[in-house]
Amino acid sequence: STSTRFANAHRLWWIAASVAGCALLGCGTDLDDGSRVEKLRLLALRADEPFARPGETVELQLLAADARDRPLSYALGTCTNPHGSTVDGCLDRLDAPFAPLTIEDSRFSIEVPPTVLDGLAASARPSALVGAVVVACPGEIGDGETSGVPVVCRDARGERLPIDAFEVGVKRIFVRSEDRNANPEVTRVTWDGEDWPEDQVPEVRACANAGTDDIDDCDAELRHRIGVESSAAQSGVDENGTTFSEQQVVQFYASQGVFERPVRIAAESANHWAAQRKSGQDTARLWFVVRDDRGGVGWAARQVRVR
Numbered sequence: 001s002t003s004t005r006f007a008n009a010h011r012l013w014w015i016a017a018s019v020a021g022c023a024l025l026g027c028g029t030d031l032d033d034g035s036r037v038e039k040l041r042l043l044a045l046r047a048d049e050p051f052a053r054p055g056e057t058v059e060l061q062l063l064a065a066d067a068r069d070r071p072l073s074y075a076l077g078t079c080t081n082p083h084g085s086t087v088d089g090c091l092d093r094l095d096a097p098f099a100p101l102t103i104e105d106s107r108f109s110i111e112v113p114p115t116v117l118d119g120l121a122a123s124a125r126p127s128a129l130v131g132a133v134v135v136a137c138p139g140e141i142g143d144g145e146t147s148g149v150p151v152v153c154r155d156a157r158g159e160r161l162p163i164d165a166f167e168v169g170v171k172r173i174f175v176r177s178e179d180r181n182a183n184p185e186v187t188r189v190t191w192d193g194e195d196w197p198e199d200q201v202p203e204v205r206a207c208a209n210a211g212t213d214d215i216d217d218c219d220a221e222l223r224h225r226i227g228v229e230s231s232a233a234q235s236g237v238d239e240n241g242t243t244f245s246e247q248q249v250v251q252f253y254a255s256q257g258v259f260e261r262p263v264r265i266a267a268e269s270a271n272h273w274a275a276q277r278k279s280g281q282d283t284a285r286l287w288f289v290v291r292d293d294r295g296g297v298g299w300a301a302r303q304v305r306v307r
Helices: 011-021 087-091
Strands: 040-047 057-066 073-080 099-101 107-111 129-137 140-142 152-154 167-175 186-191 224-230 235-237 243-245 248-254 263-265 271-274 283-292 297-306
Touching: 040 129, 040 167, 040 248, 040 283, 040 297, 057 129, 057 167, 057 283, 073 087, 073 107, 073 140, 087 129, 087 167, 129 140, 129 152, 186 283, 186 297, 224 248, 224 283, 248 271
Parallel strands: none
Antiparallel strands: 040 057, 057 107, 073 099, 073 129, 129 167, 140 152, 186 224, 224 271, 235 243, 248 263, 248 283, 283 297
16 A cells, blocks of 8 residues: 555644654554564655754655566655645645656665745744655666556566556655754663564474464464663654653554554554564564654664574
């Protein structure tokens, strides 16, 4: 499915918005378990400056996962001060047609127009932003239109792919004259209560019920406790005079297996995961994405060997 479903008021509301809309970038389908990576997925897109200033160059880093590890091609479109901050809102106000995007080490850059804040009323300045819309295609991107997205994605055989076979996501970069927002960082990951460094690969037994979507269907000894700790949330008064106190959530993804919850409040991030052996897959990849409600993103990844 495409990532045309993105998004804080109260934290439970924001968690619900994050699950259904994934805050900034697509992280799940409408009805299935959004934490399971069974196709091409754009899991996150991080800007080195979530609050940028007019005229700045912003570096973005993409976290993409494809269950089939296919070569991917990318295209980029931008929008300045769109009427809506979703993918559709940005597509309606593109600054220029989509252009091929070269990704180096999962990174690319965009320029923030120097005139973004010019002529904006004080009431409109908190909503000033530049959107970066990224298309990820398991094949080649060409001219055309697919279900409202102004590109065509063709597979290795040249066949045109439907919208649910490639991914479209948007990153909102808020534009401010003074304020900054630091990205949250994953500071510690634990496995069954012990530190879990990136180079450690635990070995686990798979749940006998390989088709379950409910971790309670797996034996208790096969449910492993995962903790994700993040840097402190920020609070203060912004340049518009508004008091803020960030809320953070952690989103959980895996190439196989089942989580107890796909998203948790960062302050209460303990979760459980059980492996489910997939044919030809001895190693499970897990990703943990921390988001704040002001556009900040951070992540970590781990691997588990399944027997």
